[in-house]
Each structure stands twice: as structure tokens, then as C-alpha cells.
Amino acid sequence: MHIHILGICGTFMGSLALLARELGYKVTGSDANVYPPMSTQLEAQGIELMEGYQAEHLQPAPDLVVVGNAMSRGNPAVEYVLDQGLHYVSGPQWLCEHVLQDKWVLAIAGTHGKTTTTSMLTWILEYAGMEPGYLIGGVPKNFEVSARLGGSPFFVIEADEYDTAFFDKRSKFVHYRPRTVVLNNLEYDHADIFPDLAAIQRQFHHLIRTIPANGQIILSDAEPALDDVLSMGCWSPVVKASLDPSSKQTDTPWHVELVAEDGSAFNIYLEGEFQGCVRWGQTGQHSVSNGLMAIIAARHVGVLPKHAIDALCQFGGVKRRMEKIGEVAGVTVYDDFAHHPTAIETTLAGLRASVGKQPIVAVIEPRSNTMRLGAHRALLAESAAIADQVIWYQPAGMGWSLDDVIEGHPHQQVCESIDSIVQQCTGLPSGTQVVVMSNGGFAGIHQKILNALAN
Numbered sequence: 001m002h003i004h005i006l007g008i009c010g011t012f013m014g015s016l017a018l019l020a021r022e023l024g025y026k027v028t029g030s031d032a033n034v035y036p037p038m039s040t041q042l043e044a045q046g047i048e049l050m051e052g053y054q055a056e057h058l059q060p061a062p063d064l065v066v067v068g069n070a071m072s073r074g075n076p077a078v079e080y081v082l083d084q085g086l087h088y089v090s091g092p093q094w095l096c097e098h099v100l101q102d103k104w105v106l107a108i109a110g111t112h113g114k115t116t117t118t119s120m121l122t123w124i125l126e127y128a129g130m131e132p133g134y135l136i137g138g139v140p141k142n143f144e145v146s147a148r149l150g151g152s153p154f155f156v157i158e159a160d161e162y163d164t165a166f167f168d169k170r171s172k173f174v175h176y177r178p179r180t181v182v183l184n185n186l187e188y189d190h191a192d193i194f195p196d197l198a199a200i201q202r203q204f205h206h207l208i209r210t211i212p213a214n215g216q217i218i219l220s221d222a223e224p225a226l227d228d229v230l231s232m233g234c235w236s237p238v239v240k241a242s243l244d245p246s247s248k249q250t251d252t253p254w255h256v257e258l259v260a261e262d263g264s265a266f267n268i269y270l271e272g273e274f275q276g277c278v279r280w281g282q283t284g285q286h287s288v289s290n291g292l293m294a295i296i297a298a299r300h301v302g303v304l305p306k307h308a309i310d311a312l313c314q315f316g317g318v319k320r321r322m323e324k325i326g327e328v329a330g331v332t333v334y335d336d337f338a339h340h341p342t343a344i345e346t347t348l349a350g351l352r353a354s355v356g357k358q359p360i361v362a363v364i365e366p367r368s369n370t371m372r373l374g375a376h377r378a379l380l381a382e383s384a385a386i387a388d389q390v391i392w393y394q395p396a397g398m399g400w401s402l403d404d405v406i407e408g409h410p411h412q413q414v415c416e417s418i419d420s421i422v423q424q425c426t427g428l429p430s431g432t433q434v435v436v437m438s439n440g441g442f443a444g445i446h447q448k449i450l451n452a453l454a455n
Helices: 011-022 038-044 076-084 091-100 114-127 197-209 224-231 245-249 285-300 305-312 341-355 369-373 377-383 418-424 442-454
Strands: 002-006 026-031 048-051 064-067 088-090 104-109 133-135 154-158 163-165 168-171 180-183 216-220 238-242 254-258 265-270 273-279 323-328 331-336 360-364 389-393 412-415 433-437
Touching: 002 011, 002 076, 011 026, 011 038, 011 064, 011 091, 011 133, 038 048, 064 076, 064 091, 088 091, 091 154, 091 163, 104 114, 104 197, 104 285, 114 154, 114 285, 114 305, 168 197, 180 197, 180 285, 197 224, 216 224, 216 285, 238 285, 254 285, 265 285, 265 305, 273 305, 285 305, 285 341, 323 442, 331 442, 341 360, 341 377, 341 433, 389 418, 412 418, 418 442, 433 442
Parallel strands: 002 026, 002 064, 026 048, 064 088, 104 154, 104 180, 133 154, 180 216, 216 238, 238 254, 331 433, 360 389, 360 433, 389 412
Antiparallel strands: 163 168, 254 265, 265 273, 323 331
8 A cells, every 4th residue: 555645754744654664555755845854764764755745746646645734725735636536634643543543542742842751751661671652753862763663552652732634623632542641831832823822722621531531641730721721621630740849748749859950860759759860861951841751651551660760861862852963173063943932941941050151052043833923032032041142043034023032132143144153153162052943954054063163
């Protein structure tokens, strides 16, 4: 059976392609933006990638077209599928029908940390010998690929609240029917899809409606937006955790205690009893929270906290999540996926706690649909204020100026040229930490900066 995937280089659709290939299907795909790491991962698996959305890509007709949620009416490939009456389906629906049936699904949802927490939980179950299936919206370093079927009933999935397809405007995660759910956090995002936070909360409520009574919902005790979701109706046990050390005396069963200020080491407590210490290469309060959530979720399927802690001590991280790309002349360059003011702030705060007074330069492309629409522009400058220097990239056609955003922030500037940004990074002193933040390829600026530093 031949499956052709429209939007195959998206993190979700690329992972779905790997699962289809593992099931024995012939898999091909089209995308307008073919770039690493997903493109290289797919090509390594022998999946044919086609640039653009041409009708010719669908000739001869595949048995099934799986349509990514980035596809819309007017897209040449979409119009061809509809005109020719080709059999098509959304990615989440295909996944539900062909992979997730009869699985114990562990889903990670929330505005931030989904990819990393999913990678952590998958690695914990793998370390425990449970051979989980998984689909991760990124490339985890502890595994060779971003998705696999696995060898057990357990399947870990990154549960995105973005819409399913142009013909199905429900959130993707409504299709997954999980038994264990982590709700990391909830803020307003996806301004191109949701008019306000309440609309996103409604979708999270739909997710809650699918969790069985013998399932489990895991969340922080400091997320009022999620408390509002649960107040709409909840039929499953809820387990709450806290990052506040003072919570030892409260009813919150799980909490952490920082051993290192930057989050690179922290103790885990359950019902006030010490479970162990995580010492790893991750930094930031957000990483600590992600790790704690993964430990709790793993316990729901039988992994002891001690074993989960041991696993996290060997967690390698995820590509494009504060991934060290290289170091030249004492200047270190990182690649990070941050696409929201909160993600920018927490990531930079974790780096600051780690490197102390060493200079931090943040190079940021507001590339996500929400960023480009300007939904968070009032928060952008302050979110990066902890950096010593911030260079914002003004992409063509954004419709509003970043110059207005940085007014009153003398250490922040706007550039309209990739080459100009690279040039500004050439004279940085040894010890400088350069963090490149974008949820796209950013024209390969990371390597361009390293090359310029080398010359």
C-alpha cells in the first residue's frame, strides 16, 4: 500500500511517516520546506521527499493521502486530491486507526515542554526495559529516530493542541484516547487557530473527556488555567506536583528540591520521602518540571521513581532544544526551538544560572504563526531581557515592526539581514554564549556564525 504524506517534514508528520514505513507501507511525501533534522532522518530511512506541492507528486495515485495540518484549501496538492476524489485522511486519525488501537497511550500535552517531556518519558520506559512505541515531535538524542512502533502495549506520544487538518478543526490530541496524560502547562498560543485562551481550554476539556476513569491526569499545582479546565468536568484521578520546596507540608504528593541553582541537579520527593537525585545535562526550571512530570507518568505504568531517576541521569536531550552546535574561539553556539515568550525567558534563565556572568547573546527569529501575527509582541523584549545582547530578525512580510517592540531596551536591536547578524557575531569575546532561537531552519544561521568565527 502506497501512502503519500502532504507536509511530511513537519515534526509530527515526519514521525508518522516513520511509523507507516515500519508497518510496511511504501511512503513518499511532499513539503515546501525540506530542512534538517527531519529531512535527513526521513532520507536515511529511504523515504522519498519531493519539494513543493505538485499534482505530479500524486501521479500515479497513491492508495491513501495523509494530509498535514499545514495544508489548506488553495494548495495545489490539496485541490488535486479533492478534484480527483483521492482517498485522504488526517495524520491524527490515521495514527489512531492504525497504531494506537489497543495501546496504553501516554500523552504529553501543554503549551511548553511537550517534545522534551515526551522524550524523557520514552527514555525512562526504554531504560526500564519496556520497549515503548512512541511519536515525538522532534529528534531525541537517546534514540536513532523520532518514532517507532515498539514491542509492548505502551505508546508515548506528544499531544499537540494544534488543529488536526483543514477538514477537522479539533485539536490533534482528541484523536489519541490516552490512559495517562501529562498536562505540562497552559498559556495562550496558536493565535492563527484560537481566538483566546478559553478556546484552547475547551479543546483541553475535550481531551479530558476521553480519559478513562482508571486513567490518570498529571499536572502542576501552579497552573490555574489547567485548574479551570478540570473544573469543566473530570472523571479520572488527578495527581499534582509542585516545584516549590515549601510544599513538603502540603497535600501535593510530589515535589522537587534544587541541588544546583541552574536545575542541573535536583532531588525528588514523594509523600515527603526522598526518592533520589537527578543529575543531568539539562538546565532551567522548565527542565526540572518536565523531568518531574515524566517520572510521575512512568510510575503510573509501573516504573519505580528510583529507576526513573537513574534513567534521567542518562537523558541526552533533544535536537534543537538548547542543543550545542559548536564552539569556536571560546564562543559557544546553541540551537533552540523557543517560539513563545515564556519559552524564551525560561530557556535564557536556565542558561544564565548555568554560565553565571558570561555574556549571553540571543539571536531570535519570531517565526511561528502566533509570533508573526504579533499576539505576544508586548512580551517579547522583556522575555529576552536577561541576555546581555539580543538581536531580533525582522523577516520580510511580517506586517509589524520589531523596532517598536525593543524601544526602551538599549541592548536589543533589529536586523533584516541574516548576513548582518552573522557579521555582528564575529567579534564576540571568548566565553560568550550565543543562543539562536527559531522554530524553523533560520537559513542555517547557526553554522554560518560558527564559520564566521572560524575565519
